[in-house]
Structures are given as C-alpha cells and as structure tokens.
Amino acid sequence: MTGRRTVDVAVVGTGVIGLAAAHALLARGLTVTVLAPRPSSAPGQASAAAGAMLSLFSEVDASQPEERVELEVSQRLRSFARYPAWLDGLAAASGEPLVPLVAGTWVVAADAERDDVAAIARAARSATHPAELHHGAGVDGLRPEATPGTALWLPTEPSLDITRLLGTLGAAVTRHRNAHWYDSPVGSVTPDRTAVRLQCADGTPVACGRVVLAAGAGIPALLGEQRRELGVPPVLAGRGVSMVLGTPLTVEHTVRTPNAAFTCGTHLVPRGDGTVYLGATNRLTLAPKLDGAATLDEIAVLIGDATRVIEHRLAGAELLDTQVGYRPYTLDHLPLVGPTADPRVLLATATYRCGVLLAPLLADLVADEITEPGSLACHPYRADRLMPAPPLSDLLTPATLRGLADHLAGPGARSGGAGQRQLATLLASTLPAVLATRDPIGAAAVRLFAQAPVVEVLPSLLALAERPEARPCPITPSIPPPRSSSPQPVSEATVPAT
Numbered sequence: 001m002t003g004r005r006t007v008d009v010a011v012v013g014t015g016v017i018g019l020a021a022a023h024a025l026l027a028r029g030l031t032v033t034v035l036a037p038r039p040s041s042a043p044g045q046a047s048a049a050a051g052a053m054l055s056l057f058s059e060v061d062a063s064q065p066e067e068r069v070e071l072e073v074s075q076r077l078r079s080f081a082r083y084p085a086w087l088d089g090l091a092a093a094s095g096e097p098l099v100p101l102v103a104g105t106w107v108v109a110a111d112a113e114r115d116d117v118a119a120i121a122r123a124a125r126s127a128t129h130p131a132e133l134h135h136g137a138g139v140d141g142l143r144p145e146a147t148p149g150t151a152l153w154l155p156t157e158p159s160l161d162i163t164r165l166l167g168t169l170g171a172a173v174t175r176h177r178n179a180h181w182y183d184s185p186v187g188s189v190t191p192d193r194t195a196v197r198l199q200c201a202d203g204t205p206v207a208c209g210r211v212v213l214a215a216g217a218g219i220p221a222l223l224g225e226q227r228r229e230l231g232v233p234p235v236l237a238g239r240g241v242s243m244v245l246g247t248p249l250t251v252e253h254t255v256r257t258p259n260a261a262f263t264c265g266t267h268l269v270p271r272g273d274g275t276v277y278l279g280a281t282n283r284l285t286l287a288p289k290l291d292g293a294a295t296l297d298e299i300a301v302l303i304g305d306a307t308r309v310i311e312h313r314l315a316g317a318e319l320l321d322t323q324v325g326y327r328p329y330t331l332d333h334l335p336l337v338g339p340t341a342d343p344r345v346l347l348a349t350a351t352y353r354c355g356v357l358l359a360p361l362l363a364d365l366v367a368d369e370i371t372e373p374g375s376l377a378c379h380p381y382r383a384d385r386l387m388p389a390p391p392l393s394d395l396l397t398p399a400t401l402r403g404l405a406d407h408l409a410g411p412g413a414r415s416g417g418a419g420q421r422q423l424a425t426l427l428a429s430t431l432p433a434v435l436a437t438r439d440p441i442g443a444a445a446v447r448l449f450a451q452a453p454v455v456e457v458l459p460s461l462l463a464l465a466e467r468p469e470a471r472p473c474p475i476t477p478s479i480p481p482p483r484s485s486s487p488q489p490v491s492e493a494t495v496p497a498t
C-alpha cells in the first residue's frame with residue numbers, strides 16, 4: 001500500500017480528530033491510511049490529556065458576544081446530537097464495550113463570576129436545556145476551602161473517559177479492512193500532478209488522492225514555509241497540563257469553575273476506572289516541546305486551585321499520572337476544516353478546548369467535503385475563511401485585561417509566584433509612563449502622588465484605574481509630562497479607598 005499504490009485518503013494525526021475523520025471516511029467506503037504514532041505513544045497529544053467534558057454550555061462566559069455564543073453553542077449541539085449513534089457505531093466497529101457518557105456538570109462559581117454563570121444558564125435555556133441555580137455550599141458533598149457563592153447544575157452536559165474513547169476509535173479504525181495504520185510521523189507533504197506524496201520520518205513514501213491534516217499543534221512544524229503557499233492560517237498551541245488522581249472521595253459528576261484566566265477553569269471529572277481527572281492549565285506555547293513533562297509550577301497551580309475552589313481533601317489524593325497536551329487553535333478560535341489552496345490537502349484541526357465534543361461533527365464535515373467537494377463552502381469553520389490578525393489594541397478589552405489580572409494573581413497565585421514577579425516587572429516599567437500621561441487617570445495619578453509621595457501610595461495609584469472614566473491610556477514616551485508640577489488639590493473622589 002505505501003508508495004506502491006495510491007490510497008484514496010491519508011489522515012495525518014491520531015488524536016481524536018484524526019481517528020474520528022478516518023472512521024468517517026472508512027464508513028463512506030474509502031480506503032484510508034492513517035499516519036502517526038499510536039495515541040498511547042504520542043507525547044504532547046491534546047486528546048490524551050483532555051478532560052473530555054462535553055461542554056455544551058459551560059465554555060460560555062460573560063465576555064463572549066451573543067452572536068459568538070449562538071454560533072459556538074449551535075455547532076457544539078450539532079456535534080453532541082451525533083454522539084449516541086457515533087458511540088454505538090464505534091462499539092460495533094471496534095468490538096469494544098460502549099464508551100458510556102457520565103451525565104451532568106456542576107459549575108461552581110465565586111460571587112465575582114455570577115455574570116459568567118448567568119451567561120452559561122442563558123445559553124442552556126435558549127437551547128431548551130435545563131440549568132438549575134443552587135447555593136454553592138455542599139455540591140455533591142464536596143468541601144472546598146472557599147465555599148462558592150453559586151452552583152449551576154447542567155444535567156445534560158456529560159463527560160466521558162478519553163482513554164477509552166481513543167482506544168475504541170483506534171480499534172475501530174485498525175479493524176477496518178480498508179484501513180492501514182502507518183505508525184510513523186510524517187516529515188513532508190508534497191502535492192504533485194498525479195498525487196499527494198507524503199514522506200514518513202523513517203523514509204517510507206505514501207501516495208494518496210487527498211490528505212487530511214489532523215496533526216493538531218504539529219501542523220506548523222510539518223508544513224514549515226509551505227503553510228503560506230497552502231494558505232493555512234496560523235495554528236497555535238495552548239499547552240495544557242492535567243492529572244489523574246486516586247482518591248477515596250466520590251466524584252459522581254463533572255465539577256468545574258467557569259472559564260478564567262484564559263483556561264477552561266478548574267475541573268474534576270470522574271473516570272470510569274474510579275480515578276478522577278483534574279485539569280487544566282492553558283498557556284500559549286510558540287515552540288511546543290512535545291516530549292516535555294509538566295513543571296512543578298503547573299502542578300502546584302492545579303492543586304492550589306482545586307483544593308481552594310473544589311475540594312480541600314484533594315491535597316491528600318495520590319498523583320497517578322500527569323499529562324501534557326498542546327491544544328491546537330487559530331486566531332479566531334474557531335476550528336479549521338476543509339480544503340487549503342490545494343483542494344487535495346485538507347485541514348481538520350484547531351478545535352482548541354472542545355475537540356472531544358466536536359470530533360463527530362468535524363469528522364463528518366471533512367468526510368462530506370471529500371465525498372462532495374464544495375459542501376463546506378458556507379460553513380463557519382471552513383479553512384479558507386478570512387482571518388485578519390487583530391491589532392493589539394482590539395485585544396485589550398476589559399474582559400481580557402481581567403483575564404490577565406486573574407492569570408497573574410488568580411486563585412492559584414502563591415506568594416512569590418511567577419505571576420506576581422511578572423506583574424511587578426510590568427508595573428515597574430509602565431507606572432512611570434502612566435504618571436507621564438495627560439489623560440484623566442495619568443493626571444489624577446500625578447496629583448495623588450504629589451500629595452503623598454510615599455510607597456504607601458502605590459495601591460491607591462493602581463485603584464485609580466477603576467475610576468469610571470478609566471480607559472486605556474497611551475503608554476508612549478513621546479507624550480510630554482504635565483506642564484505644571486505644582487500639586488493640585490485632590491478631591492475625596494480622587495483618592496480611592498484601598
């Protein structure tokens with residue numbers, strides 16, 4: 001098969017998206033070669049590190065515009081609607097037992113996150129799914145250090161055991177008579193006049209009619225400069241660390257916090273084998289180190305957050321495993337599916353924090369495009385959509401700045417942690433510039449400092465940023481300092497309480 005005859009489709013990548021795509025293509029009668037290491041030996045794979053929450057609604061937060069919520073929730077629901085038949089089909093094709101769905105998600109939230117909870121509840125109810133508000137205390141008998149103000153029960157939002165799902169998907173593909181699995185990474189992709197030619201890392205050539213690139217965060221390294229020729233948008237990597245714990249505590253449902261500090265919150269997910277999954281960090285990583293282990297800092301953040309906001313007795317749990325995975329995503333944070341500039345080279349990737357949920361949908365979309373070219377032409381995930389890079393100023397919204405502050409000093413922040421050091425360094429370089437600006441905040445800061453030129457004024461200077469007229473101020477050295485250096489009276493309103 002390899003190099004000697006041309007297969008219909010090659011799929012590069014054996015995460016949940018690659019395997020789901022291969023399964024869907026086989027079901028349409030095509031011959032498929034899968035190229036990538038087995039999921040059990042694919043370091044850095046996002047799928048294996050995933051909590052596998054099927055987050056229909058709990059990934060919504062108050063900062064997301066309404067139309068964006070509508071778009072994302074409708075696609076998640078579309079994928080979820082496929083789940084029962086998909087899991088049945090996988091069990092039949094693999095000979096493995098059915099992967100069960102574990103019903104129900106609790107979203108536990110501090111008072112400051114009430115708006116996020118309201119947005120999640122709104123999204124669920126608009127889709128006619130139940131969303132019950134409860135007091136935060138006593139969720140599933142859990143005892144966090146800080147009792148959450150609110151708890152939202154989403155009975156229709158389930159989770160599953162990702163290890164079992166990947167095993168079943170792998171077996172379903174392997175057992176198919178039209179499938180071949182070549183257990184090697186791909187080094188190059190070369191479309192020529194007659195076929196798309198792939199070169200495996202061990203030198204073996206594979207020729208195919210179409211190739212589906214489902215290599216996730218590995219796509220930039222695979223394509224190199226070719227990415228631009230093919231018109232493939234940037235594929236970024238969000239490094240996530242998660243753990244598997246052994247604990248006598250009973251965790252019956254997923255318990256999670258809302259999105260915070262650019263992560264999908266802190267979450268505990270029950271696994272079928274009696275262990276508990278704890279996730280997850282999310283850090284943009286420009287050069288993923290696929291075989292790298294979790295750092296002590298990442299582990300400490302996860303444990304600190306989980307004991308504080310979900311269950312303090314977790315500190316005594318056994319750490320059975322730590323996992324590092326790189327979530328693939330792109331500039332507008334929507335998946336990429338369909339043809340590139342060469343219609344024989346297709347993408348199925350960039351599922352970011354919802355790839356397990358979206359796998360059946362993405363698999364069908366890419367298989368539809370291969371069997372009926374053009375079927376994705378109007379889909380919001382189509383890979384050739386316009387995606388201009390936003391200017392930095394567009395990204396500095398109140399919500400993203402709050403996310404940054406949470407990230408730097410958030411729930412898991414420990415005295416002397418990296419976030420606090422970074423914040424100190426940032427303030428050291430920006431505070432003088434703020435004092436040099438002439439906008440209302442800069443002017444008020446100058447007046448305040450003139451009245452109390454002592455270190456104790458620093459918290460009050462920071463609190464000025466919360467004044468109603470606060471707005472992003474240009475931090476440029478070219479702005480001249482205020483003309484008058486003589487102190488002006490500071491009204492009560494100018495000196496904020498700290």
Ligand SMILES: Cc1cc2nc3c(=O)[nH]c(=O)nc-3n(C[C@H](O)[C@H](O)[C@H](O)COP(=O)(O)OP(=O)(O)OC[C@H]3O[C@@H](n4cnc5c(N)ncnc54)[C@H](O)[C@@H]3O)c2cc1C
Pocket residue numbers: 012013014015016017018035036037039042043044045046047048049050051052053054055184185186187214215216217218219222238239240241242279280281324325326327328348349350351352353354355356357358
């Ligand atoms: C910590 C964490 C928690 C998450 N939690 C959830 C969750 O609860 N729910 C949810 O829906 N989603 C979750 N996600 C997101 C989800 O895991 C991803 O969106 C999804 O797994 C991406 O799947 P993928 O197949 O595209 O990529 P991956 O799973 O990363 O698979 C890509 C595969 O491509 C292979 N590859 C790379 N380069 C090459 C090459 N040159 N040749 C051949 N193969 C190559 C890799 O070895 C890898 O196996 C989480 C992710 C992380 C990291």
